[in-house]
Amino acid sequence: MSKLGKLLLIFGIIALISAVAFGVSVAAFGAADGNYGISFWGGNIPFLRFGGKPEVQFRNGDTVYTFDFESGRTYDQTFDAAALTDISIEVASAHSVITCSETDKAYVKYTAGDMSMRFTAEMKNGKFSVLEHSTGFFSFGSFRPAELEIRLPEKLYNDVAVAVASGSFSADGLTSDKMEVSLASGSLDMNVYARTLTYSAASGEGKLTNCTDKTSDKLKISTASGSQTLNGFRPASTKVDIASGRVTMSDVSGSIDVNIASGKVELDYAEWNGDLDIDLMSGKADITLPAGSGIDLDFDRASGGMDISLDGDSVSLSKDAGGSYGGSNIHKAEIDVASGHVSIHN
Numbered sequence: 001m002s003k004l005g006k007l008l009l010i011f012g013i014i015a016l017i018s019a020v021a022f023g024v025s026v027a028a029f030g031a032a033d034g035n036y037g038i039s040f041w042g043g044n045i046p047f048l049r050f051g052g053k054p055e056v057q058f059r060n061g062d063t064v065y066t067f068d069f070e071s072g073r074t075y076d077q078t079f080d081a082a083a084l085t086d087i088s089i090e091v092a093s094a095h096s097v098i099t100c101s102e103t104d105k106a107y108v109k110y111t112a113g114d115m116s117m118r119f120t121a122e123m124k125n126g127k128f129s130v131l132e133h134s135t136g137f138f139s140f141g142s143f144r145p146a147e148l149e150i151r152l153p154e155k156l157y158n159d160v161a162v163a164v165a166s167g168s169f170s171a172d173g174l175t176s177d178k179m180e181v182s183l184a185s186g187s188l189d190m191n192v193y194a195r196t197l198t199y200s201a202a203s204g205e206g207k208l209t210n211c212t213d214k215t216s217d218k219l220k221i222s223t224a225s226g227s228q229t230l231n232g233f234r235p236a237s238t239k240v241d242i243a244s245g246r247v248t249m250s251d252v253s254g255s256i257d258v259n260i261a262s263g264k265v266e267l268d269y270a271e272w273n274g275d276l277d278i279d280l281m282s283g284k285a286d287i288t289l290p291a292g293s294g295i296d297l298d299f300d301r302a303s304g305g306m307d308i309s310l311d312g313d314s315v316s317l318s319k320d321a322g323g324s325y326g327g328s329n330i331h332k333a334e335i336d337v338a339s340g341h342v343s344i345h346n
Helices: 003-029
Strands: 038-040 043-045 055-060 063-068 074-080 086-091 095-101 105-111 117-124 127-134 147-153 156-164 168-183 187-201 205-210 218-223 227-231 237-242 246-252 255-260 264-269 276-280 284-288 293-301 305-310 313-317 321-326 329-337 341-345
Touching: 055 074, 074 117, 086 095, 086 147, 086 168, 105 117, 105 127, 127 147, 156 187, 168 205, 187 227, 218 227, 237 246, 237 264, 255 264, 276 284, 293 305, 305 321, 305 329, 313 321, 329 341
Parallel strands: 055 117, 086 127, 086 156, 095 147, 095 168, 156 168, 168 187, 187 205, 187 218, 205 227, 218 237, 227 246, 237 255, 246 264, 255 276, 264 284, 276 329, 284 341, 293 329, 305 341
Antiparallel strands: 038 043, 055 063, 074 105, 105 147, 117 127, 293 321, 305 313
């Protein structure tokens, strides 16, 4: 791809991820009556839903239990989860905790906060769905948030989707073939595993840690702002798009494709066994490789520069360059810099 094409690509990343930031900000503050969804990238962010009657509802197959919404009241329900395969959780602002253990039941406890909400938990046809959304505009100032506790069987699920608009969210021991996590704002701390993991963040602070000793096949990370950390997944391939903010990854492996409009990426490799492709419009990229690693470099720049310090080879580059540097375990590093700085070192 030409320099102009790559710059246009990165500008596109800014526009797309900024759209995420706008959409999830709307989710965090609520809207007038209605039940709307906002789509981007050809997909749907289901937690962007508003309106309806404030109430709490549990649906167990064809059986429905409906309760009036009362601030401070606690509601709970136990579901038979022996046939559970898929999970969908969408939270507007509740402080949420998910734990997994040896059981065939799913348990939900929701303590209503000061904000008027519509809360639903449903078990049907092998899918467990939890949805909390605002029934009107969020008020500004201090308020007591809702609290949500979910307990699930400890097993490998087919599909898990988590969408967090605000508040805090934590999960421990949740594993799945496919997992999609979206964070609008607030904080997220998840000890999870997925063969394929997609993580999108508009703002806030997110941390995802592999809770197993298994490696992932594919990671896809998109962030508009904030600080995002991923530890221990050692994927075969990774795609990272950064509009702004910071992404930090440890136990990195496989092939990696990074596009940065602004901000910073830090990659700490556990194994240097795949090619690296970085397109940097502005900001920084800091790459740590294991001892013995070498790069077959293709460096293309408009401004900015690059430092290399690998197994005795130390060089600073401020113009287009190529060649091999470092140890004998060599993989390709294609680096395109419009502005900013890239550092690759042991």
